Structures are given as structure tokens and as C-alpha cells.
Amino acid sequence: MTANPTPPARGLAGVTAGRTAICSLAGTLRYRGYTIDDLVTGSFEEVAYLLLRGELPNPADLTAFTTRLQAAASDLPETAIHMLERLATAAPRASVMDVLRTGVSLLGQLACDDGPNQPITAEEIERQTRLAERLIGQGAALLAVWIDLTTSRQPVPWPEKPLAAALLERLRHEPVTAAAAKAFDTTLILYAEHEFNASTFAARTVTSTGSDMHSAVTAAIGALKGPLHGGANEKVLEHLGDIGIPERVEPWLAERFAARRVVMGFGHRVYKQGDVRARLLADVCRRLIRSEGIPKSHLHLEQLADTVEAQMLEQKGLKPNLDWPAARVYHALGLPIQVFTPIFVVARLSGWTAHIIEQMGDNRLIRPLSEYCGPEPRPYPPPAEQLD
Ligand code: ACO
Secondary structure (H helix, E strand, C coil), X not given: CCCCCCCCCHHHCCCCCCCCCCEECCCCCEECCEEHHHHCCCCHHHHHHHHHHCCCCCHHHHHHHHHHHHHHHCCCCHHHHXXXXXXXXXXXXXXXXXXXXXXXXXXXXXXXXXXXXXXXXXXXXXXHHHHHHHHHHHHHHHHHHXXXXXXXXXXXXXXXXXXXXXXXXXXXXXXXXXXXXXXHHHHHHHHCCCCCCHHHHHHHHHHHCCCCHHHXXXXXXXHHHCCCCCCXXXXXXXXXXXXXXXXXXXXXXHHHHHCCCCCCCECCCCCCCCCHHHHHHHHHHHHHHCCCCCCCHHHHHHHHHHHHHHHHHHHHCCCECCHHHHHHHHHHCCCCHHHHHHHHHHHHHHHHHXXXXXXXXXXXXXXXXXXXXXXXXXCCCCHHHHHC
């Protein structure tokens, strides 16, 4: 067999696989044309609205949108709560990503979501956008209820606050400072959207078959769970815990490299000169650990992180990605490791659903080709030989 002179890019690296008006990485990260440096001065609600509806909200739109997210978070179907209760007894140690994946799938079944009505009219886009808004609120509520159930805490009503403050309060089960809520909100803004990453592409592929929003999001959550994508933020904290002290950084990295294992929170398929989101969040992290109510022990963790960062740059020329500071921000906010990637889900629900709606509005089945690299054509053996 003659080999293709230009074999396909492994992992579709460098391949432009479609068009989007939602996000661009050219020069810097922009959502709908606005730079991420500007957007972090606003709120998660403002960004989610922008992603879903294409324009920034005016104050009245923003209030109404915030209220709709709160209403969705306060209104998980009883059946979903019962299911979580049963699962919390049957499999309390299950990955929280599995809980969200199953939860979103169940919400789709309860909503009888059979996909968009054809043809895709402006009314249908509005109906899908409302479904997306519900999913963002419900995703946050699923996470909070599961944590209550598996830590023997009495579930409390969803706080009437913006999503970041409300979710942080529900996960911590105590009031949170404005500085903590703002830092958490910034992580949600930075995690909200990132063009054709693996989970978003999975969601668009499912949508392209004419399937429904809940199915597409279920697939996206499965893709995000992997440690090369969203799961990296949980591994970052495990790494820092394993290393323990700055003196251990060099031997730990040497062992890791010798075993040809990647260091989570470093490198990126697109950003080869550094991830703009990591730079922005590192500043937030530095301010946060010096703010009121944050234990001084976090300063040591930051020194350790700085040492790892310097060594990664020196030895591999690699810079951190968003997961590197995000893990440390969540740890400083007193959150348990198992909720790190699920928080990414809550934020990315806004980006995924914006892409799902964009795909619905201008759809063609996503069905690429593959280059065959198996056996040459060969004769099927006669029946007698098959028995041998
Ligand atoms: N640690 C050590 N070495 C690395 C790392 C890393 N984190 N990232 C890349 N490299 C090495 C690769 O092993 C490769 O070395 P080689 O040429 O000797 O084989 C070289 O750098 C080039 O890397 P690529 O293979 O081109 O990277 P790719 O674009 O395929 O992968 C990825 C990108 C998956 C993010 C990779 O950098 C990685 O595994 N990082 C760790 C996981 C992680 O942090 N994921 C989060 C992504 S961001 C997000 O989801 C918000």
C-alpha cells in the first residue's frame, strides 16, 4: 500500500474544522470580539449572556438573565433529586463528573428534549437559548446538591445571588467574602469558552446529527472529564501535594520526565507562547491568597508552584495553562479537589450551549474522512479453513 504523502495531522492539530462567531484565539482570546482582559472586569452572567445572545446585556437584561439562572438553579426536578439521593447511597465515591453527565442526561429525558424543531426559526433559537439558560442554572444546582448529599449536609435553598457567589456559598456552606466571590467569578469567566476544544467539538458533532442539546452536553461532559482537558485542574493539586516542598521539585520532575509523563497544567495545543487566561488568573491568585480569611499556608503552596513553573520553563520551555492557577485558586477558596473539574463544567455550559445553538442555526453533518492504514485487501478464507 502506498503511504499518503501528507498524512492527516495527529489529533487534528492545526486543522481548521469549522467556522464560529463565538470565540477567537487570534492574537489574544476574545469572546464575540471582546478581549478577555476586558471581560474579566465584568461578571460571569454578563459573559454567559454575551456568549448565548451575541451582544452584551443592558442592565435590565442582565438582571432578568441573572434571575432566570437563579430560578433554574432553585428548580431542580424532584425526580433528579431523588436520583441523586439514590446514587449518593449506591456510589458515593463516584466521580462528580459522572454525576453531572448522568444528571444532564436525566434532565434531558425529563424535559423530553428531542432536539430542535425544524426549520430553525428565530423562535426556535430563542427556545434553545432558554433551554441553555436552564441548563447553566441546573448544572450548578446538580453539583451543589451532590456535594450536600455526599457530605451529610442538609441541602439549603439556592441563594438569591449571582451564580459565582451562590455556587461558592452552596459548596462552602457558609457566607463568602466579596473578594472570594470575585476570584471565583473570574475563574468562571475564563473557563466559559474556548473555541473548538475537544469537548466543544464533541458537542457540535452530536448537534450536527440533529440530536438535542442535552445529548450534546452529555457528550461534552464526557470529553471534559479526561485529564488532558478539564480533568487537569484536579491533577495539578495532586501534583503539588505529591511534591510537597520546593527541594523536591527537581527530582519529582526528573522522575516524571523519565517516565515520559506530562505535568498537568502546562502546555497547550494552541497557545505555544503561554495561555493568556493563566496570566490573568495568576494575578487573581496572588491577590486572593493575601486577602482576608485565606490561611497563610497558601503562601507556601504558591512558592512551590513558582518553583515548578520556573523549572518547567527552563527544562521544557513550557508555560502554564489555565488549569495551573485555577487549581490553586479553588484550593485557596477552600473547595475540595473533586469539584474542580465540575466547576469547569458549570462555566463551560455557557460556551458549549452557545456552540450548540450556533451549530443548529447553520448545520451540516460533521463527518470527516479517515486515512485507512489496515491490512491490504485479502481473500476471505473458505469455510473449512475457518474451522481450523
Ligand atoms: N508536561 C511535559 N511535557 C509536555 C507537556 C507537559 N504538560 N505538554 C507537552 N509536553 C511535551 C510533549 O510530550 C511533547 O514532547 P515530545 O515532542 O518529546 O513528544 C512536546 O511537549 C510537544 O507537545 P505536543 O505533543 O505538541 O502537545 P499537544 O498539543 O499534543 O498537547 C496538551 C497539548 C494535551 C495540553 C499537553 O500539553 C498536555 O498533555 N498538557 C498537560 C495536560 C493539561 O494541562 N491539560 C489542560 C489543557 S488546557 C484546558 O483544558 C483548560
